Every structure is written in C-alpha cells, then in structure tokens.
Amino acid sequence: MDYSTDRLLVNDARQVRSTKYPVWVFFAIPLIALLIQVYLPLFQTLRFVSRIELPLLVTIYFSLMRRSQIRGLTLGMALGLAQDSFSRYYIGMYGICKTMVGYLSASIGMQFDVEHSVVRLILCFVFYLFHQFLYWVLQRALLDQPVVFDIRTELILGAVNAFIGVALFGALDKLRIHE
Amino acid sequence: MDSLIYRYRNITVLLIALFAQLIVLAWQVRSDNDVPLVRFWAITAITPVASAIENARNSTTGFFGSYFALRDARQQSRKLKSEVDRLALENQLLKNELASAQRVESMAGFQARNPSKMIGARVIGTTTGTGAKSLLIDRGTAAGVRKGMAVVTPAGIVGKILAVYPFASQVLSVNDPGFAAGVESQKNHVHGVLKGVGAGTAKVDYVPSGQKVEPGESFYTSGEDRVFPKGLLVGKVTGVHEGGNFQEIFVEPSGSEAAPEEVLIIVDPSHQEIPEAPPADSPVFLAPALSTGQTDEHPATPAGAGTQADKVMDQYKKLGEAQKYTYGEGGPGSQPMNFNAKVPGVNAPAAPATPGAPPAGTPAAGSKVVGSGAAPGTVKPPAAATGNPEPAVPGATPPKPNLQNTTPGASGPRPAVSRPPVTREPAATPVPNPAQPL
Numbered sequence: 001m002d003y004s005t006d007r008l009l010v011n012d013a014r015q016v017r018s019t020k021y022p023v024w025v026f027f028a029i030p031l032i033a034l035l036i037q038v039y040l041p042l043f044q045t046l047r048f049v050s051r052i053e054l055p056l057l058v059t060i061y062f063s064l065m066r067r068s069q070i071r072g073l074t075l076g077m078a079l080g081l082a083q084d085s086f087s088r089y090y091i092g093m094y095g096i097c098k099t100m101v102g103y104l105s106a107s108i109g110m111q112f113d114v115e116h117s118v119v120r121l122i123l124c125f126v127f128y129l130f131h132q133f134l135y136w137v138l139q140r141a142l143l144d145q146p147v148v149f150d151i152r153t154e155l156i157l158g159a160v161n162a163f164i165g166v167a168l169f170g171a172l173d174k175l176r177i178h179e
Numbered sequence: 180m181d182s183l184i185y186r187y188r189n190i191t192v193l194l195i196a197l198f199a200q201l202i203v204l205a206w207q208v209r210s211d212n213d214v215p216l217v218r219f220w221a222i223t224a225i226t227p228v229a230s231a232i233e234n235a236r237n238s239t240t241g242f243f244g245s246y247f248a249l250r251d252a253r254q255q256s257r258k259l260k261s262e263v264d265r266l267a268l269e270n271q272l273l274k275n276e277l278a279s280a281q282r283v284e285s286m287a288g289f290q291a292r293n294p295s296k297m298i299g300a301r302v303i304g305t306t307t308g309t310g311a312k313s314l315l316i317d318r319g320t321a322a323g324v325r326k327g328m329a330v331v332t333p334a335g336i337v338g339k340i341l342a343v344y345p346f347a348s349q350v351l352s353v354n355d356p357g358f359a360a361g362v363e364s365q366k367n368h369v370h371g372v373l374k375g376v377g378a379g380t381a382k383v384d385y386v387p388s389g390q391k392v393e394p395g396e397s398f399y400t401s402g403e404d405r406v407f408p409k410g411l412l413v414g415k416v417t418g419v420h421e422g423g424n425f426q427e428i429f430v431e432p433s434g435s436e437a438a439p440e441e442v443l444i445i446v447d448p449s450h451q452e453i454p455e456a457p458p459a460d461s462p463v464f465l466a467p468a469l470s471t472g473q474t475d476e477h478p479a480t481p482a483g484a485g486t487q488a489d490k491v492m493d494q495y496k497k498l499g500e501a502q503k504y505t506y507g508e509g510g511p512g513s514q515p516m517n518f519n520a521k522v523p524g525v526n527a528p529a530a531p532a533t534p535g536a537p538p539a540g541t542p543a544a545g546s547k548v549v550g551s552g553a554a555p556g557t558v559k560p561p562a563a564a565t566g567n568p569e570p571a572v573p574g575a576t577p578p579k580p581n582l583q584n585t586t587p588g589a590s591g592p593r594p595a596v597s598r599p600p601v602t603r604e605p606a607a608t609p610v611p612n613p614a615q616p617l
Contacts, residue, residue, distance in 0.1 A: 031228065034221075039229050069189040077196050085221030091214040092204035096197055103193045142204060 019065040020177040026062070029172065030079050033058045038086050051157055053128060055079040055094075056101060057165040060127050061172055063102045064109035064120075076102025090143070097134045101127050115173075117166050124165035128158040282441055289333035289443065295408050296447035296507050297331075298322060302440055303347065312352035312375070314338065316442060319346045327406055329445040335412040335434030336360065336400060337442050350442070353381055353413075353432045361403030362413050362430075365453055367391050370401055373413055373430065380417060383428040392419050392428055399453040410451035447507070498522055 033054040041050040063072030080098030084091045112119045136149045290297050304315035318324045330337045330350045341351040351358050358375040369390045371383040396416045402409030420427040504516040
C-alpha cells in the first residue's frame with residue numbers, strides 16, 4: 001500500500017486491499033473475546049470487564065481490516081448470536097446489532113485509512129454508540145421494555161471502549177500475514 | 180438479473196441476515212420460546228475453554244497458595260520456635276521462683292516451729308578456697324547479726340558467723356576444718372564435737388571407744404558449745420571407725436548437702452529437745468502411743484506433774500504473764516524479763532488471805548531451780564573443740580540463774596542459755612519478724 005498514513009481518506013478505491021490473517025485467528029480471537037466477556041466478570045475485581053464490548057470491537061476490527069461487507073456482517077452476526085446465547089434475552093438482539101455494525105464498518109473501512117489510530121478511535125466510539133443505541137431501540141420497539149438510554153454513561157463508556165479498541169487493534173495487527 | 184443480484188449482493192445478504200434474525204426474534208417473543216440450538220452450540224463452544232481456564236487458574240492459585248502457605252508456615256514455625264524458647268526460659272524462671280518460694284516457705288515453717296528467734300539471710304557469695312569453706316550472707320550488724328551466731332537451714336546447721344560487717348557477714352561453714360560444734364547422737368545420746376574436714380563430710384571427735392554409734396544415725400546439736408541451741412539437726416553418720424581411745428565417726432552435714440541460697444541466723448537461741456529416734460526394728464513408722472486421760476484441751480503434761488524442768492518452765496511462764504513479757508519478742512540488746520522478780524503465788528508466798536495454802540505450780544521450798552541456765556545443754560566441751568574464740572572453761576560451774584544482768588549482746592561469751600529453755604512451747608514460739616524478710 002502506497003497511501004500515506006497521515007491521511008484519513010484513501011485516494012482511490014483501488015488502493016483498498018484486504019488484510020489477510022491466519023484462519024485460526026478468525027476462530028480464536030472471537031472465542032477469546034467471548035470468553036473474556038463471559039468469564040472475567042465472575043471475579044469481583046474484574047466486574048468492569050462486562051462494560052467493555054470486546055465482541056463488538058473484534059467485529060469492528062475484522063470488518064474494517066477485511067473490507068468485506070458480507071464477511072463483516074457474518075462475523076458480527078455470529079458473535080452477536082453467541083453473545084445472545086449467554087444473555088438472558090431473546091436470541092437475535094445482539095445478532096441484529098452486530099450484523100449492522102459489521103456491515104457498516106466494512107463499508108466505511110473501504111473509505112478510510114483504517115490503520116490510522118484516530119480513525120480507529122473515532123470509528124470505535126461511533127460504532128459503540130450506534131450499537132448501544134440500536135440495542136436500546138430494539139429493546140423498546142421489539143421487546144417493549146422500558147429501558148433508559150443514559151447518553152452520559154454511554155458516551156463515557158464509548159470513549160473507554162474506543163481507547164481499548166485502539167490498543168486492541170494494535171495488538172491484533174501483529175497477527176496479520178505480511179505479504 | 181444475475182448481474183443485478185451480484186451488484187447488490189452485499190445489501191441482499193444483510194437484509195436476509197437481518198430479516199432472519201428478526202423472524203427468529205419475533206417468533207421467540209410471540210411464542211415465548213427459546214432457540215436452544217443456538218445457545219447449545221455457543222455454550223458448548225465456550226464452556227470447555229472456560230472450564231480449562233478455571234482449572235488452570237485453580238491449579239495456579241493452588242500452587243501459589245501452597246507456596247505462600249508453606250512460606251507462612253515456615254515463618255510461623257520460626258515464630259513458634261522463638262515463642263517456645265521464650266516460654267521455656269520463662270518456665271525455668273518460674274520454676275526457680277517456685278523453688279525459692281518453697282525454700283522460703285520451708286524456712287518460715289522452720290522458724291515458726293523453732294523456739295529460737297531467727298532472721299533470714301540470703302547467701303550472696305562464697306569464699307571457698309582449697310581448704311577453707313565459708314559463705315557470705317547479706318545480713319550484718321545493721322540487722323543485728325553478731326560474731327559467733329549460729330547459721331542454720333531447715334535441713335540442718337550450716338555454720339556460724341565468723342566475721343560481721345555492716346551489711347554482710349562471713350559464715351564459717353560446717354565443712355571448714357576450723358569449724359567445731361557440740362553434738363549429740365539421737366539414739367544413745369552420745370556426745371562429741373563435730374569438726375569440719377574440708378571436704379563434703381565432717382567428723383565427730385572425742386567419742387570414747389565403746390559408746391554405741393550406728394551408721395545412719397542422726398546427730399543433733401547438744402547446745403554445749405553455747406553457739407548452736409540444742410536440738411538442731413546436724414547430719415547422719417556415714418561411717419564409724421574404732422580407734423584407740425576415741426572413735427572416728429564421719430557425718431554428712433545435712434545443712435550443707437546442697438548449696439544453700441537462703442539461711443537463717445539464730446539471734447536468740449532457745450534449746451529444744453532432740454526428737455526421739457524411731458525404733459530401728461520397726462518396719463513402718465509408728466506414731467507415739469495415745470496417753471490415757473489426756474484431753475485435747477490439755478495435751479501437755481498437767482501442772483504439778485512432769486519433770487523438774489517442766490515445773491521451772493511453768494514458773495517462768497507465770498512470771499512472764501505477770502510481767503506481761505512475751506518470749507521471743509525481745510531482740511538482741513533489749514531488756515530481758517526479770518526472772519528473780521517475786522510474784523505472789525509463783526515464787527513468793529501467796530496473799531495473806533489464804534495463808535498456808537501453797538500456790539499451784541510453786542516448787543517446793545528449798546527445791547533447786549534446775550535448767551534455768553544450765554540444763555539442758557550446759558556441758559562444756561573442750562575449748563579447742565567448740566571453735567568459740569573465747570570458750571568456756573572446762574569444768575566451770577554453771578552460771579547461776581541470775582539472768583537479770585545477762586544481756587545477749589553483752590561482751591564476752593554468750594551465756595549458755597539467755598532465756599529459759601522452752602521446749603516446743605507454742606506460746607513461746609517466736610513469730611518471724613516481718614521487718615527481716617528472707
């Protein structure tokens with residue numbers, strides 16, 4: 001890739017190339033993300049981990065880097081459904097949200113320089129808010145649950161998740177196959 | 180058509196995925212059913228890994244927990260060991276305190292039983308040389324100690340005061356070759372002179388051949404040396420060897436068997452009887468036979484009966500009561516009771532109201548007062564044998580019972596008896612002086 005890293009937008013769509021990863025990464029990383037989400041909050045001191053949406057961050061990362069909308073929505077749907085399986089709610093709530101996030105992040109990833117930390121930070125923040133807002137809408141519209149969308153809390157959590165996402169993306173970058 | 184589908188395939192797939200999930204969601208909401216298959220696969224995929232991680236965590240935690248527990252156990256073991264050491268030391272100190280308390284209690288009991296007035300002292304040193312054996316005690320002239328006073332323990336005699344200083348005294352031990360004391364055997368009342376030999380034993384000299392002394396027999400002080408009052412245990416005979424004119428009798432002094440830590444100094448001696456020896460052929464200890472007609476209220480010999488010494492003792496008791504004098508309370512140098520005072524009904528004719536009626540307990544006219552100063556224990560040992568720097572002259576006449584001018588602290592040799600002989604009389608038993616702690 002010959003585009004400059006100090007530009008947020010790519011010049012040409014032809015510059016967009018999919019990043020490749022070993023196959024096991026597509027199974028292991030989502031599994032670890034789910035595991036952390038499920039297992040670590042069991043400990044009293046690690047309860048805060050439940051507020052970090054690692055499956056969402058993994059979905060965003062792979063959708064952005066693979067730059068394939070179908071792969072992005074598929075991964076998002078799989079992770080969302082698996083997350084639904086561990087929740088007490090109906091199957092499909094997280095699935096729909098993450099399907100949308102996977103599709104949109106793959107679409108946006110083709111327009112931006114997704115290796116730029118600022119882009120990653122903004123995208124993580126935006127997609128986190130979008131994911132939470134969509135989940136809240138589904139809860140109210142489909143399940144008719146009187147839940148409140150606390151925008152202040154969500155903004156703070158969105159920022160936290162965005163920073164964690166940038167760090168996570170940097171770590172996951174090391175797993176990709178260099179050509 | 181194919182190109183149209185291919186062109187919008189991404190959005191088509193998205194819509195299909197969303198629609199499918201909405202259908203499933205709607206079905207669940209409507210029928211209130213679950214999709215167990217999805218949950219089954221998700222949980223099946225996750226739980227083994229979670230279980231493995233949990234096991235690994237438990238093992239790791241257990242390993243580190245065991246390590247820290249072992250480290251804590253080692254520290255605890257060290258701490259407990261030091262605690263055990265401290266407790267052992269404390270136990271040893273407490274045992275010493277207990278032994279000291281028992282010795283003091285034994286001495287207090289001995290003091291209470293013995294009619295002589297004593298003060299306690301602590302042994303603070305020894306000046307033992309190759310031959311000479313002496314002790315240093317922490318009582319001196321400030322406590323009323325004088326040269327020549329006897330030093331004893333409940334176990335027996337220890338020695339006598341050799342030199343006195345303001346706050347300490349030197350005691351000539353019974354083992355010292357320069358020590359000598361008049362002694363008397365328990366069974367056959369054989370008299371002799373106890374001498375130290377420098378080693379752990381002593382010997383009794385001047386016992387003529389033919390007088391019966393048995394090994395194992397006890398020797399008591401005879402009071403003849405005017406240092407030790409009669410009746411104090413000296414030791415047991417360990418060996419008897421026949422010689423030419425005199426026997427060679429070895430005695431193991433009981434008062435110096437173990438190094439004494441506390442001793443008693445007899446500041447006002449009072450003689451007592453030598454206890455009767457148990458019959459040699461008796462396999463078990465037999466208490467004295469119960470005398471008929473003796474009541475609990477008057478266990479002692481009734482007045483008017485008994486020996487002459489009993490009569491004299493009774494007379495002195497009455498004299499003491501008449502003068503409000505308590506035996507054993509006067510210290511060295513204090514004014515003794517006037518034994519020559521005339522008390523009606525005791526040693527003077529009774530009141531004229533009852534002329535001719537002899538008062539009870541009054542000795543018969545012309546009867547000789549015996550035992551006031553000489554008996555028991557006025558036998559004079561050879562001067563060289565007593566160890567007294569100013570020994571009594573052998574064969575001298577016993578001093579008259581004019582005790583008015585006989586002061587215990589007077590210069591010159593102490594009188595053989597500075598007070599009437601009170602033999603195991605509870606009324607005359609001196610109480611340990613609280614001002615003189617052991």
